[in-house]
Amino acid sequence: MASFVETGPQAPVTEAIRVDKVSPRSRLTRTVRALIVIIVTFIGLIPVFVMGITAFKSRADVVAVPPKLVFKPTLEGFVYLLTERAVLTQDRLAEAQAHIDELNWMQRIALENGQEITGPSDYVFRLKNSAIIAGVSTIVSVGLGLLAAYAFSRFDVPGKGDLLFFILSTRMLPAVVVTIPLFLMYRQLKLHDTHLGMILLYTVFNLSLSVWLLKGFIDEIPREYEEAALVDGYTRLQAFFKIVLPQALTGVAATTVFSLIFAWNEYAFALMLTSERARTAPPSIATMLGRGGIEWSAIAAGSLGFLIPVVIVTFALRRYLLRGVTFGAIRQ
Amino acid sequence: MSSVKQATATGADTRLQSHRHLSDRAIQNIFIWPTLILLIAFNVFPLFYSLYLGFTDYSAIARQAPVWVGFENFRSILNDEQLWEYFATTGRYAVASVGLQTLLGFGLAMLVREKFKGSGVITTLILVPMMISPVVVGLFWKLMYNPTFGYFNYLLGFTNPATAPDWLGSRWGGQAVPGLALWAVVIVDVWMWSPFVMLLVLSGLNAIPEYLYEAAVIDRASSWFQFWRITLPQVAPLLLIAILFRTIEAFKSFDLVMGMTGGGPGTQTELIAVNLYRQAFLGQWRTGRSSALAYIILIIIIAVSNLYIKYLNQMRGEG
Numbered sequence: 279m280a281s282f283v284e285t286g287p288q289a290p291v292t293e294a295i296r297v298d299k300v301s302p303r304s305r306l307t308r309t310v311r312a313l314i315v316i317i318v319t320f321i322g323l324i325p326v327f328v329m330g331i332t333a334f335k336s337r338a339d340v341v342a343v344p345p346k347l348v349f350k351p352t353l354e355g356f357v358y359l360l361t362e363r364a365v366l367t368q369d370r371l372a373e374a375q376a377h378i379d380e381l382n383w384m385q386r387i388a389l390e391n392g393q394e395i396t397g398p399s400d401y402v403f404r405l406k407n408s409a410i411i412a413g414v415s416t417i418v419s420v421g422l423g424l425l426a427a428y429a430f431s432r433f434d435v436p437g438k439g440d441l442l443f444f445i446l447s448t449r450m451l452p453a454v455v456v457t458i459p460l461f462l463m464y465r466q467l468k469l470h471d472t473h474l475g476m477i478l479l480y481t482v483f484n485l486s487l488s489v490w491l492l493k494g495f496i497d498e499i500p501r502e503y504e505e506a507a508l509v510d511g512y513t514r515l516q517a518f519f520k521i522v523l524p525q526a527l528t529g530v531a532a533t534t535v536f537s538l539i540f541a542w543n544e545y546a547f548a549l550m551l552t553s554e555r556a557r558t559a560p561p562s563i564a565t566m567l568g569r570g571g572i573e574w575s576a577i578a579a580g581s582l583g584f585l586i587p588v589v590i591v592t593f594a595l596r597r598y599l600l601r602g603v604t605f606g607a608i609r610q
Numbered sequence: 611m612s613s614v615k616q617a618t619a620t621g622a623d624t625r626l627q628s629h630r631h632l633s634d635r636a637i638q639n640i641f642i643w644p645t646l647i648l649l650i651a652f653n654v655f656p657l658f659y660s661l662y663l664g665f666t667d668y669s670a671i672a673r674q675a676p677v678w679v680g681f682e683n684f685r686s687i688l689n690d691e692q693l694w695e696y697f698a699t700t701g702r703y704a705v706a707s708v709g710l711q712t713l714l715g716f717g718l719a720m721l722v723r724e725k726f727k728g729s730g731v732i733t734t735l736i737l738v739p740m741m742i743s744p745v746v747v748g749l750f751w752k753l754m755y756n757p758t759f760g761y762f763n764y765l766l767g768f769t770n771p772a773t774a775p776d777w778l779g780s781r782w783g784g785q786a787v788p789g790l791a792l793w794a795v796v797i798v799d800v801w802m803w804s805p806f807v808m809l810l811v812l813s814g815l816n817a818i819p820e821y822l823y824e825a826a827v828i829d830r831a832s833s834w835f836q837f838w839r840i841t842l843p844q845v846a847p848l849l850l851i852a853i854l855f856r857t858i859e860a861f862k863s864f865d866l867v868m869g870m871t872g873g874g875p876g877t878q879t880e881l882i883a884v885n886l887y888r889q890a891f892l893g894q895w896r897t898g899r900s901s902a903l904a905y906i907i908l909i910i911i912i913a914v915s916n917l918y919i920k921y922l923n924q925m926r927g928e929g
Contacts, residue, residue: 459656543743
């Protein structure tokens, strides 16, 4: 290569080079490349696919050797996930079968395995906790983050660089390092295993993300719009609410969804700082393994329920994904 | 203040009026301080508190006030060979998984760099694994790895469960193969996070100015030369950031192992963060000692990131 640099082109340039297509590759290389990408993608998605089909397998099909690709789909896993059941005695079973028309689909599936539904499972309750905690904390952190991001974007905050770095660095702390003191603090303040405690924690957990992401979005809105409004007699707050906010809505939406996903997926804090009342779904999917044999189809059903919103969001947000996963530190 | 009170009482119109009294300075403070206060209360305060606890013999389940023991915790941790073992495991795990992620992520980025029909959808599909909750990922990979009815062995061609590897059990055909379980965790981490490296590299690739390649083509530089002299140096800063992020995460790694192995078999996948959890919240609840350990982990993370950042700045200085 060195000789090339020193001596320059050896042969006359005979082919015309289009500046807009500097390295025209043959159609074949392109096709091969695209094929490799598609194959790699599908290999990569096999585990997700496996989980998807496992959720619809019956208990016997899950543990079949070799693993089955063709099977009779059933909603057993979902019923196991969402309900508590009790085994029926012989005569009760016969009695229930006589009244099968009065049962709903969940009860029927349970009955096929000789069980009756006694109530909703813990999982339903924990899913509700997850929704409340993730939802409220996201709203608060995006709200606070929006205000701080605006101030950092538009004003000469003293020590701005350091403050922003401090905000980002909080995200780099290993969860376990802050959990020990937080656990003691929460115990003292009676916040352990409460919704409020988890909401506060997840709000802080998402704040750095939301400040950095939103600052990036607000930076992109030209200052001239607000300045014009200020000249026209708007106050700073009016300009913020009427000019900046509507323009930043895409950013707010993206930030909201990212925060929601992070709070929804969070496991370490939830495991260490909740036990019963405020426990969220991720640690309880994990503990489901411990109870009376492994209900793989129930676990897969639970995971699938967790996965689907995430896949939808990934597609909806693909333009902002890079910002989201690097906490807005890197822009696309 | 009184004007604000009055304003809220008399309605929207006057409320807007009263905000005229709010200087930019005041708005700035009102906007920033809630965020800073929350971050200080939940991050800075706990950091100092846990530094203090690191110097005591406190246990969160004992009804006893913390007793100052000086550097005793740090001394006992640094002399604990078992813990060094866990640090070494974490290091091996970090090197293997970050290394593989970098290679795979970079390769993927080079492949999807040129757009083809449907490449947008495909790229997004590649990104799905990193958006899933790590503990869920851990659990369903546990199913994949199951030695009798898991899919992983079948996909690799091991159709007889008796001679197939039991990944999470670190056994192969009845023989113990130490390290297999750690590799199993590495595979999952690579599966999950290579897309992240890809995403960062891809954004670096897209930012390379076209004229560099144009000039290279006019000079008839080979594509190999273009890769080494243009693509790689231009992407290097973002690649290094990706590696930095992933290394930090590897030292924090907790969810995945908890979902898959819980540290087992034996202590083969006992990463330092998992052990920290065990010391702090299970068994004896050695709060003081685990706070000290947490600080040591934190110092290592900061040291490693500083090294990276220094290297990164050097590279930027040259470029």
